[in-house]
Each structure stands twice: as C-alpha cells, then as structure tokens.
Amino acid sequence: MEIRIEKTTHPKEKPDQKNLGFGKYMTDHMFMVDWHKDEGWSNARIVPYAPLELDPACVVLHYAQETFEGLKAYRTAEGKIQLFRPEMNAKRMQRSNERLCMPTLPVEDFVQAVKALVKVEEDWVPSEPDTSLYIRPYMFSTEASLGVHMAAAYTFIIICCPVGAYYPTGLDPVKILVEDELVRAVKGGTGFTKCGGNYAGSILGQVKAEKLGYTQVLWLDGEERKYVEEVGTMNIMFKIAGEIYTAPIDNGTVLAGVTRDSMITLLRDWGYTVHEEKLAVDTLMKAGHDGTLEEVFGTGTAAVISPVGELRYKDDEVVIGDFKTGELTQKLYDTLTGIQWGRIEDTYGWTVTI
Numbered sequence: 452m453e454i455r456i457e458k459t460t461h462p463k464e465k466p467d468q469k470n471l472g473f474g475k476y477m478t479d480h481m482f483m484v485d486w487h488k489d490e491g492w493s494n495a496r497i498v499p500y501a502p503l504e505l506d507p508a509c510v511v512l513h514y515a516q517e518t519f520e521g522l523k524a525y526r527t528a529e530g531k532i533q534l535f536r537p538e539m540n541a542k543r544m545q546r547s548n549e550r551l552c553m554p555t556l557p558v559e560d561f562v563q564a565v566k567a568l569v570k571v572e573e574d575w576v577p578s579e580p581d582t583s584l585y586i587r588p589y590m591f592s593t594e595a596s597l598g599v600h601m602a603a604a605y606t607f608i609i610i611c612c613p614v615g616a617y618y619p620t621g622l623d624p625v626k627i628l629v630e631d632e633l634v635r636a637v638k639g640g641t642g643f644t645k646c647g648g649n650y651a652g653s654i655l656g657q658v659k660a661e662k663l664g665y666t667q668v669l670w671l672d673g674e675e676r677k678y679v680e681e682v683g684t685m686n687i688m689f690k691i692a693g694e695i696y697t698a699p700i701d702n703g704t705v706l707a708g709v710t711r712d713s714m715i716t717l718l719r720d721w722g723y724t725v726h727e728e729k730l731a732v733d734t735l736m737k738a739g740h741d742g743t744l745e746e747v748f749g750t751g752t753a754a755v756i757s758p759v760g761e762l763r764y765k766d767d768e769v770v771i772g773d774f775k776t777g778e779l780t781q782k783l784y785d786t787l788t789g790i791q792w793g794r795i796e797d798t799y800g801w802t803v804t805i
C-alpha cells in the first residue's frame with residue numbers, strides 16, 4: 452500500500468503528560484483510506500487531523516455499520532517505540548467486518564498504516580511512566596442512501612491520542628454489578644465483533660450500574676442469563692481454588708481480547724490450569740461465599756488488568772480478597788506491562804518495534 456503523507460502546518464501544543472486522562476487529546480494527523488465497490492481500496496493517506504464531511508443520509512448514521520479497534524504504542528526507557536501484537540487487532544477487525552458485511556483491509560496494510568501514522572506522530576508518544584499512545588482504527592459506510600443493504604463506499608480511519616496511567620496510584624480494585632435483566636450479546640449476533648452498535652446497546656446497563664455505585668457491568672449470556680461472559684470493555688477471569696476460569700470465545704458472544712489471549716498464554720506457561728468454559732453465576736457467587744474465589748480481574752488494552760474487589764448479583768454480594776489486589780493479578784500486570792514497555796524481555800515475539 453502506498454501512503455501519501457501531508458504534514459500539518461499548524462502542529463498543536465502537546466498536553467501535560469501528567470494529566471492525559473483517556474481519549475481527550477487527539478494528535479496532529481490521521482490515516483485514511485477509502486473503499487469503493489468498483490475500485491477497491493484507494494487513496495491511502497496521512498493528513499492533518501480535521502473534522503469529516505459526511506452526507507446526512509450516510510449509512511453509518513442510520514444503521515450503525517461501523518467497526519473499530521484499540522491498541523497502543525509504548526515508549527521504552529531507551530526511547531524506542533513499540534506496538535503489542537498489532538496483527539491480532541488487524542485480524543479481529545477483519546472478523547468484525549465480515550460479520551457486518553464490510554470490506555476487509557489486508558492485515559499487512561492495517562499494520563503498515565498503524566506503523567506509518569505512529570512514525571509521523573512519534574513526538575506524541577509520551578514518556579512518563581505508564582503513559583502510551585492509544586491508537587483507534589475504525590471503519591464505516593459513507594454511502595448516502597437510506598436503503599438497508601451492503602454499502603458501496605466505506606472509509607477506514609486511524610486516529611491516536613496520548614493516554615495517561617490508568618491507575619495513577621497503583622492497581623485499584625473496582626466494584627462490579629452482574630446485570631440480570633439486559634443482555635449484551637446472543638449466539639448468532641455481533642457479540643464477538645468490536646462494533647459501535649454493541650456499545651450503544653450496553654450504555655443503559657452501564658448507567659444502571661453507576662447509579663448503584665458500581666464501576667462496570669458483568670454481562671451474563673443472552674439466552675439463559677446464567678453464565679458469566681464479560682465486562683463492558685474487558686474480558687474477565689476468575690481464580691477459584693487455584694485454577695483460572697474465563698468464558699469461551701467460540702460461542703460468538705464474547706470478544707476475543709488480545710489481553711485475554713496474552714494472559715492465558717502467561718498463565719499456562721506458569722503452570723496454571725485455565726478453563727475456557729461456561730461458568731454459572733450461581734457457582735461463582737457460591738465460591739465467593741465459601742472462600743474459594745481467590746481473585747477476579749478484568750483484562751483489556753486500556754487498563755491491562757482491572758482487579759475486582761466486589762461482585763453484586765441480585766441481592767447477593769461478595770467481597771474478593773478483602774478488596775485488595777491479588778498476588779496473581781499483580782504478577783500478571785507487572786509481567787504484561789513489563790513486556791509492553793520493554794522492561795522485561797519479550798520471549799513471545801509479541802512486540803513490534805517502529
């Protein structure tokens with residue numbers, strides 16, 4: 452793929468690296484490439500970051516034909532910039548797009564585009580401890596037409612923003628509410644994809660949880676509302692009597708997280724038994740009461756790992772590990788972030804230097 456580069460003549464002032472937050476400050480440039488049914492992919496370009504012009508009848512605005520990804524670029528102590536398993540994001544986006552009847556960008560083009568944009572924005576990759584450059588590829592139908600069908604035109608874009616330490620004061624356990632009424636995904640649906648529509652449908656659950664003082668929702672399966680699946684933006688794992696349990700991804704309802712896959716690899720290498728199988732919420736709560744539920748943690752690119760200190764399901768409540776971060780949770784966090792920021796040798800070939 453040939454990428455045309457047009458640099459901005461008005462670079463922005465960079466934000467204070469100590470107060471980046473998440474998703475607030477966009478960088479100077481964006482990557483774009485168009486797809487048309489007669490021409491395929493064309494006009495790959497890196498251009499100054501600017502608002503988009505869209506026809507009000509544009510398909511995405513009516514039928515939410517949109518997919519996205521999320522990954523990060525990390526600056527090592529020596530000043531190198533590296534990505535973490537970007538080809539996994541590229542492949543996952545292809546699976547999302549196939550489900551939503553959208554064209555797929557070849558894996559090597561996806562990775563090339565990410566690398567090229569990060570290279571142009573290298574001064575935006577922050578260096579303060581635990582900061583990184585968050586990269587958001589996304590794609591949507593741009594055709595102006597109100598008919599429901601596969602569109603003739605799409606645009607793929609990548610934007611980036613420097614993001615701060617997720618836990619400025621160290622890992623901080625969260626309280627999670629098990630949602631027993633609303634569902635996020637059903638078999639045959641779009642649960643395994645990263646599409647905007649999944650999120651639109653989940654905000655009500657999030658609002659309910661926040662009103663009751665919980666940080667996130669734990670979704671149950673859409674058919675029986677009996678088995679634990681995942682948290683809003685994270686996969687979730689449970690350590691019960693020394694073994695690890697997490698929902699399977701072959702059902703089509705749970706997102707195949709890059710962090711999930713990396714944690715499972717580390718855990719198995721450390722000798723843990725990892726069960727990728729259905730776990731009933733009743734079994735989970737029972738383990739919480741009889742003392743065998745040792746640790747619970749969410750996994751995802753944004754936070755890497757999010758310890759869970761409390762779970763509520765209907766009128767039942769369990770506190771996990773005295774609301775403190777578990778030993779294994781901490782070890783997983785230290786190891787994975789160690790590899791990502793280049794503090795620990797990457798023996799898995801996960802990191803890609805830019």
Ligand SMILES: *Cc1c(COP(=O)(O)O)cnc(C)c1O
Binds near residue numbers: 682707753
């Ligand atoms: C992105 C996402 C995750 C985490 O995936 P990672 O690749 O680890 O960042 C988990 N669940 C949902 C619903 C997601 O959208």
